Amino acid sequence: MAAIDLTGDNRRTDKVNVLVKWVFFGCASVTVLTTLAIIGVLVNGAVSFFFEASIVERLAGQRWNQVITFREFFFGTEWSPVIQPRSFGVLPLMWGTMMIVVGSAVVALPVGTATAIYLSEYADTRVRKILKPTLEILAGIPTIVYGFFAISFITPLLQQVFPQTGTFNAAAGAIVVGIMIIPMVSSLSEDAMSAVPDELRNAAYGLGATKYEVSTQVVLPASVSGITASYILAISRAIGETMAVTLAAGMQPTITGNPLVEIQTMTAYMVQIGTGDVSVGSIGYQSLFAVGLTLFVMTLAMNLLSQVVKERYEEEYR
């Protein structure tokens, strides 16, 4: 019987181990490359939009020639990049996005917070086990379905109350986006409220507080960082929401205070250009990236802010 060779050559297995590690590292670095690519693509496209030449062409020796001023882009009040007379003021699109954000926040923030209080403080375990997953179904429904719901249900409903409501209107868009982000607010806020230790509640009860007082004067202040973070994330989601607002709110860039008329958000504009036939180098194609970069910066700022709020103001209970 031959002895098993325990002192054999291990170099091959060592090599496999190192190779495998690098392959997995490669997979992880794809995420970093994705971020770099997103920033690169958006900045490069936006530079072409403003300066008529991309960064690459600039490096090849082409001169800067600013055709669209930042002043016109950020402060102009007309957006018509493709149809003559051309005008490149992004404000109407930002205004449209802001109408959706404010409207959906009015729906989702109070409702989501109250839902979180009910689930965390009042509902018994059995009820919570049914209600929570049911609410989370809302978060899993594709946004295109919300868009359909808005035009086939909410807009007709609005038209019965306010007959002057347009076929496409900001209100219907804001309401469905609000419904869409309720679970985000309620489940993140509930996590924050559940993390408040029972000792705090019991101490308040010991002082004679009612359940209402405990909920609003102990639990809410103690979990305010988590709740704020959930608000900011929900708003960030509303800014980037695309299909529901495209279907519900329309394609007409306008600065208006009337929620019952057609508007256009930044995302809806991108869909409008995306569904058309865009040739590379056309102003329509380049404007996608200028608007996309604006959108990306806004959502990134909100996401970072939510992390800062959560980390900076989080009470540690240990």
Add this chain to the structure above:
Amino acid sequence: MSTENPFDGIADDIARKRRIGRVFVAICFASTLVGIVALVALIADVLYESWGWVTIEFLTYPPSRFIESYQPGGRGAGIYPALVGSIFLIILTAIFTMFLGVGAAIYLEEYAPDNRLTAFIEANIANLAGVPSIVYGLLGLAIFVRAIGLGASLIAGALTLTLLILPIVIVSSQEALGAVPDTQRQAAYGMGATQWEVIRDIVLPRALPGIMTGTILSLSRAIGETAPILMVGAATSMFTAPYSLTGPFSAMPMQIFDWARLPQAEFQHVAAAGIVVLLTVLLLMNAVAIYIRNRYDPR
């Protein structure tokens, strides 16, 4: 002799507080119902609008511009190319994400040293998860469609969706890998296994159900995404199923979008029928994910 009762009026005070408390609970409970009612209304609306429009023909025929074709006794029209397109898209996305997502999760859980590079990668993944899906569409359009030259193809769509769901797949796979008890790793090392052998033979098999569940749930998000594939250039009306990786494609959400924005009122019913098919596929994927979790998860 009459002493003044110091607790006079407290009973009223308590009664008032009780009333406020009851009103408050009622408000909170009503708010909880807002979400539930909205969900029920949404599903009821879709079912009502689609009633009678989801037929066998709807599943097996290409779309048509004529509403008569969709009706019973018509020539037959439906969602077939988009349904097949969505299935192909999801299979391709599944292959790419399984490889990249699980690989990245293994690196971060098993290999990554506790340094600033690792912290940066993890923070970056968290931020990627918050990037709007339409921005991924722009990325796909500029990189896969134009720069690499894949065109508005099935594979460009799948790669874009892969990047979109990669952060979620990585995080859920990391959780599954982290849940494998360390004692099992130590036992295998004690037997003389190398790190790769430990991962391949001990950690991965234990973590696989959790990884599968997370991946399928992420894929069910990808199948409902419209904006990224729209920017990549998915066709609004394809009359044949996609025939090659680099050929044009349509997908269910894209087709539904196309129907929903047509002005003729009858097409709302067709869009609703499309939504029923999409939601059914979603429901099936979620059911599979839950089944795998309950059946195989040791916890």
